[in-house]
Amino acid sequence: MLVLEYKVKCNQSRKQAINEAIRTTQFVRNKAIRYWMDSPEANVNRIVLNNYSTALRKEFSFVEELNSMACQSATERAWQAIQRFYDNCKKKVAGKKGYPRFQKDNRSVEYKTSGWSLHPTKRRITFTDKKGIGELKLLGKWDIHTYPIKLIKRVRIVKRADGFYVQFCVDTEIKQELRIADGEIGLDVGLEYFYSDSNGYHEPNPRFLRKEEKSIKHAQRRIYTKEKGKNQRRKAKQRYARKHLKVSRQRHEHAKRTARNVCKANALVAYEDLKVKNMVKNHCLAKSINDAAWSNFSQWLQYFAVKFNSIVVAVAPHCTSQKCSNCGAIVKKSLSTRTHKCSCGCELQRDINAAVNILNLAKQARGGHPRSNATGVGISTLVGENLLEQILT
Structure with missing residues (x-):
């Protein structure tokens, strides 16, 4: 539709x-x-x-x-x-x-x-x-x-x-387009970066709400300085609502554009099947998780997979950060530890290690051969292309 x-x-x-x-x-x-x-x-x-x-x-x-x-x-x-x-x-x-x-x-x-x-x-x-x-x-x-x-x-x-x-x-069918490459990629979404892929690339986290938070709070305070029932209070509410609408549109467009670029450059895309509804129960991270719009990103991945005839696989996120992508050993680490170091000699940024594990799990689920490391030349996800149509699932 x-x-x-x-x-x-x-x-x-x-x-x-x-x-x-x-x-x-x-x-x-x-x-x-x-x-x-x-x-x-x-x-x-x-x-x-x-x-x-x-x-x-x-x-x-x-x-x-x-x-x-x-x-x-x-x-x-x-x-x-x-x-x-x-x-x-x-x-x-x-x-x-x-x-x-x-x-x-x-x-x-x-x-x-x-x-x-x-x-x-x-x-x-x-x-x-x-x-x-x-x-x-x-x-x-x-x-x-x-x-x-x-x-x-x-x-x-x-x-x-x-x-x-x-x-x-x-009521019309999705028009398929040609991919520019046939790469394979694993994605680990996070708060430090929007996502880290198995090729070593980090997509910056735009943090749209955090950037506009000061302006939004100022607009909210302005509401309570106006008298109830007056036209000025109604206008203040509209200004406040428009600022939230701007942030919502920025999140939506960013998730859509990024998902399109990923699917256009890769024949296989693996990502974590996160339960965002449960994750936002953590009140310390709820605002940042909602600001990242992970659910919206995964929905657009599924849509553009059909558009570009790619395969998108959602894998369970359990132990993807703790497991070594080279030897498979479990290396316990806290959230503050950002580098994965294993006794086998593998040393990677934490999120890249998780992205490689996600890709390996997706290949195993499809009967393919897992990838043992994150080195080598990968397919870039930086496709400078804007969406030309507004399509909702």
Whole structure:
């Protein structure tokens, strides 16, 4: 699924109409969750919730103003939360199972194949339900005009700190591209470096949040100097939110660009299958781990592996830092010890040693021959190329 996103240019009345549609979506989703809570579990499924949205349209006039398929999308969101809770219970996931909660800050409304129409120039979109959104001007350079209308399966209006956006979900296959090399590489992600590979290269950790932390805290303090309920306080909150949005976008683009470069240069990519959700329970490192965006990086690795016909292997991270990549002996070391020294004579930077072990484990899992050292000429991951399209998994 390809997602093309445009920023929206509209006046204040249309913004109010969009906000009303978003609030209606939240209302329908929460009513569906309440309906599931009050009904016997065996009697509620996705079809029942879709039928319930029809009943809500008859009961509430403001729900009837929203497109019928948009109401169904809202109940589908509720069912996704319910289904995820059921799956976690069946899998006996440790800890909380994710019991569905009522939503308080919904920021999007989703239409399916009706309730909207594109202008012939594909630079404007008109929403035809009774919410009064009307025609919106699309700002962006994506090639939505190259795709037939029938391939557009969903249209979302998303509210962000810097305005409204329209997303087009296009049902199309991923176009494969040629790799520039056929190397094999192991990646060890960390906090000192974003990742260290088995060829000896260290990708710098950008630390986007740390760099903007002073400015963000200043913007946060400015909120509390304004009187509650006043327009100046609302503007201060928007400035604060825009700074966090900037950091989020920087993380996302960095992870995407780096993953693309790695997969474009290597036929085999091995990385650690880290449980980031458990790692952030360490309150001393949680901010730095979240700032590194490891999960986002691994998701993009899996996507670009398909795009460049590469193989991505996630291996268990156990003992990859303690094990010698040359002889296999266990060399115990603390986190503060940054150099791996073994009695066999192998001396490597700690993260590079772990990256070689990760690559060896991936080769063993695939039936290949493990690599015994980290010396020699490797394939560089420094491919100076920018992404030309916005693709979400």
